[in-house]
Amino acid sequence: MWFRNRKLNKLKRAKIAGLITPDEEEVLNKMLDASDKEREAFLRLLDIENKLNSQLQTQESIDVSGSVMQKIVNGSQRNSTVSPLQNPFGGLYRPAPVRFAFIMTVGILIGFTFSWIFFAESSKPNTELLSGSMVASPKQGLSYVNNQAMITMVPYQIGQLNYLNFMIDAKNEVLLEVTFDESDFLLKTADYISADGARSSSFDPGSVYFTASGITTFQIVLEKKQDQQKAINIKASQNQSVLTMKQLFLEK
Amino acid sequence: MVKTEENNIYNTLQKESRNQPMDEEDYDIIRMVIHGSVNDYAILVNRYQVPVYNLFLRMLHDREEAKEMTQAVFVKAYEALPTFRFSHRFFSWLYRIAINMALNHLKKKKKYVGMEQLINMSAETDEQKSETDALMKKAVDQLKNQYKAVVVLKYYQQLSYREIAFALEIPEKKVRSRLYDARLQLKEKLEESGYY
Numbered sequence: 001m002w003f004r005n006r007k008l009n010k011l012k013r014a015k016i017a018g019l020i021t022p023d024e025e026e027v028l029n030k031m032l033d034a035s036d037k038e039r040e041a042f043l044r045l046l047d048i049e050n051k052l053n054s055q056l057q058t059q060e061s062i063d064v065s066g067s068v069m070q071k072i073v074n075g076s077q078r079n080s081t082v083s084p085l086q087n088p089f090g091g092l093y094r095p096a097p098v099r100f101a102f103i104m105t106v107g108i109l110i111g112f113t114f115s116w117i118f119f120a121e122s123s124k125p126n127t128e129l130l131s132g133s134m135v136a137s138p139k140q141g142l143s144y145v146n147n148q149a150m151i152t153m154v155p156y157q158i159g160q161l162n163y164l165n166f167m168i169d170a171k172n173e174v175l176l177e178v179t180f181d182e183s184d185f186l187l188k189t190a191d192y193i194s195a196d197g198a199r200s201s202s203f204d205p206g207s208v209y210f211t212a213s214g215i216t217t218f219q220i221v222l223e224k225k226q227d228q229q230k231a232i233n234i235k236a237s238q239n240q241s242v243l244t245m246k247q248l249f250l251e252k
Numbered sequence: 253m254v255k256t257e258e259n260n261i262y263n264t265l266q267k268e269s270r271n272q273p274m275d276e277e278d279y280d281i282i283r284m285v286i287h288g289s290v291n292d293y294a295i296l297v298n299r300y301q302v303p304v305y306n307l308f309l310r311m312l313h314d315r316e317e318a319k320e321m322t323q324a325v326f327v328k329a330y331e332a333l334p335t336f337r338f339s340h341r342f343f344s345w346l347y348r349i350a351i352n353m354a355l356n357h358l359k360k361k362k363k364y365v366g367m368e369q370l371i372n373m374s375a376e377t378d379e380q381k382s383e384t385d386a387l388m389k390k391a392v393d394q395l396k397n398q399y400k401a402v403v404v405l406k407y408y409q410q411l412s413y414r415e416i417a418f419a420l421e422i423p424e425k426k427v428r429s430r431l432y433d434a435r436l437q438l439k440e441k442l443e444e445s446g447y448y
Contacts (some may be wrong), residue, residue, distance in 0.1 A: 013432050044439050044448055050408040051388050052435075062305040064319060065297040068326040072290060075327070 004031070009159040012042055016049050039060040119194075143233055143246040149174050151236050151243070155250065160249045161188065164220040165234075168212040174198065174243065175211050176234045178220055182206040184230035185250075224250065278342040286333055297326050298344050298418060304350050310404045312355040313393065321357065325350045340418070347411070347419040351401055358397050384447075391441040399434040402427055 011028040014020040020028065027216065032039040100126075142153035146222045148168035156163040162185070168174055192199050196214025210218050229249045236243045284292045296326075305324055308318035329346055336345060392403050405411045405419060419422040442448055 013428070016432065016435065017428065041439070044443075048388075048435050048438050048442070051384065052403070052438075059302050059306045060309060060315075061302055062319060062322065063298075064301055064305070064323045064326070065294050068297050068301075068323050068330075069291070070296050071323065071327050072330050075331075080416055223398065 007031075008038070012045065016045060022063060141247070142246050144242070146237060146243065149171060149175075149236075149243060153234065155248065157250065160223060160224050162222045164222070166210075166212075166216070166218040166220075168216045168218070170213055170216075170238070172238060173213040174213050175209065175237050176218070177207065177209050177237075178232060179207045179235075180222065180232040181230065184225055185232070186225060188223050190220040190223040191218070193219055222250075275341050279338055282333060282336055282338075282342065285330070293330055298343065300346055301326070303343075306407055307347070307350055307404065308354055310408050311351075311400065312357065317357075320385060321350075321353055325353060328353070328372075341415075344411075344415050344418050347405070347409075347415070349422070351405070351419050353395055355401060387442065387445060387447050388438075391438050391445065391447075393438060394441055395434055395437055399430060402430045403434050403438075406431060 008028070008031050011020065011024055011031070014024060032042055041225070094127060097247060141155055142151065144151040149168065149172075151170075151174065152167045154165045154167075156165070166176065166179065168176070187208065190201065190203060190208045190210070192201070195212065195216045195218075197216065198211070198213065201208070201210035201218075208220055212218065222232070231247050231249050233245070233247050235245045278296065279294050281292050285296075295402075301322060305318055305322040308321045309315065312318055314323065323347065329349055332349070336342070392400060395403065401420060403418055405416045408414075409421065413424045414429050416427045420427070422430075
């Protein structure tokens, strides 16, 4: 039954579309002969098709060419008379791809500006801590390079304050330990200035630990309690193996 | 056999739709307009404004709206002209814009033409026509928009299946199937109205 209905519908569609073959038409007629109801319904469909085809094709006339051209010309004039300051691109960004490129460029510029403001703000040096550091003489520092990591520490001294500035570029995480005698130095501050990777630092009396991955800058400020040369120890390790160790003597 | 005949029809349509003098002329005008000869666009407006207006009239049943939409289509097409692909016929492309605008307009306004308005419309435009034609038009107007669109494009605008498929952005097979379903719905509506 289902198959018969499917075939009947297919033949009806073919007949209405005018794509039926004589053999198929014969089959269709036989199938329709079996049901007066089907035949009547189909004849009505054919009648509708004929009626639709014979609908008078009278088209109402209209003339909008004047107003269309006026609108187009006004639009063009509006574009061309706008001051370049008000609309520097005129009709240039009218095509969709150009408009898209324009919006993308503006978006990138805005994003870049905001990024610059943000990073410039966050990496602004602590003027209170570094005041005068430009005129201080660099002291003995630390420099270590292998194919996985580059570690540099530049110390500066201003008055009683010793600034230890670490710059690290490491593919994998590096752990830095800075130890000192707490009777010789007082830890004033220790913090990241910038870091590509995760920030993790801890302090104990007489020691500072911090990790670095990617490009990282870290600053430790120690206040010297005595006038004599006193030592600090720096150890850098990676995957629990020591990369470098160094003892530095900080003078007054 | 059916498939062979279908292919023949398709080939004929393809031949018809390619390299016709009118298309070449349209392409020349489009090129001139794109290169700055704006006034030449009026030739295209004059050439296609009547069928476009009548398409809107069939879809919206409001002369003022149809007129406004016709103007809007030509302005929109002018603005989009730089994106026109010369592999298409201009008027098929124009119809695509127009039918999309008409369907969006109907969707936005959720405009269903009331029975009285339809009767008035018939009275205005079909004074000389038989009651049969008026009933048929009324039934077409009561079809859902997607079915109404294929019927209007096929029988009132005389577009080919291929052109309807392009205008509505659906496959040709879907056009045929929608038309068949539209006829079935028309039959039901005409039966309800006592036509049969």
